[in-house]
């Protein structure tokens with residue numbers, strides 16, 4: 001039984017080394033892939049922001065001329081087809097609308113900015129024909145806005161304000177149907193760029209990235225689950241509170257392992273086969289070889305530099321355990 005446990009422990013050790021190597025390697029690969037992906041996303045975001053800023057500059061210096069509309073087209077190529085770009089004056093009148101699907105046609109909008117000073121970051125685009133309200137939350141940190149699409153029936157424009165207030169109180173963000181991202185700029189103009197979540201192919205995780213990630217996590221979980229078993233078996237061999245150390249390692253993993261390795265009793269190993277021995281063992285329980293010198297008359301355990309047995313007086317003549325094994329044909333394993 002002990003021998004079986006020992007080979008199980010040895011197998012486990014190999015398994016644990018492989019698992020930790022696989023886990024570290026896969027997670028490193030995955031982290032590198034993740035960081036290059038983030039870089040790509042950041043690059044795209046920068047491009048989009050630059051494109052938007054170009055539109056703002058064009059509007060400021062040239063007004064809404066052909067060059068501005070050319071910038072708008074370039075910008076929309078960056079953010080993807082499924083996007084809208086709306087230019088209004090400060091009163092909210094729509095001056096230009098590049099529309100692609102999920103927003104109503106030009107002139108059907110009413111854009112309300114800061115309808116309530118309590119919510120200075122909120123703006124609304126409303127379409128009375130479709131009974132749709134788009135709520136925009138301005139994000140000042142990167143000159144962007146988050147658009148939240150609502151559907152809500154309302155009667156006439158006089159009651160719009162009440163509807164907004166009503167929704168503000170009773171609709172939580174969890175009820176939003178879609179999340180869009182947009183930028184807004186204001187220099188006498190209000191420009192709304194609204195699009196569904198941007199999803200370029202670069203944004204997607206590649207298969208090998210996902211594979212490395214799941215292999216790494218799986219190896220880590222297996223490592224976590226197997227480590228306490230190894231500690232339990234090792235502590236059991238040393239007769240050193242195996243259940244306690246097993247549980248401690250199950251909870252704290254590597255921390256528990258390190259504390260265990262540092263504090264476990266250093267048992268002697270067999271000179272012949274290398275197996276771990278109990279301090280009381282005279283003969284190795286695995287290979288039968290003698291690991292302590294004993295007197296061959298009275299079987300007293302002898303210390304290294306003794307010249308005679310203190311019990312029976314028999315002289316010791318530098319006998320080595322291996323020689324003794326052959327001479328006496330040790331068949332009396334404990």
Ligand SMILES: [Zn+2]
Nearest residue numbers: 270273284287
């Ligand atoms: Zn041995």
Ligand SMILES: [Zn+2]
Nearest residue numbers: 295298309312
């Ligand atoms: Zn003796």
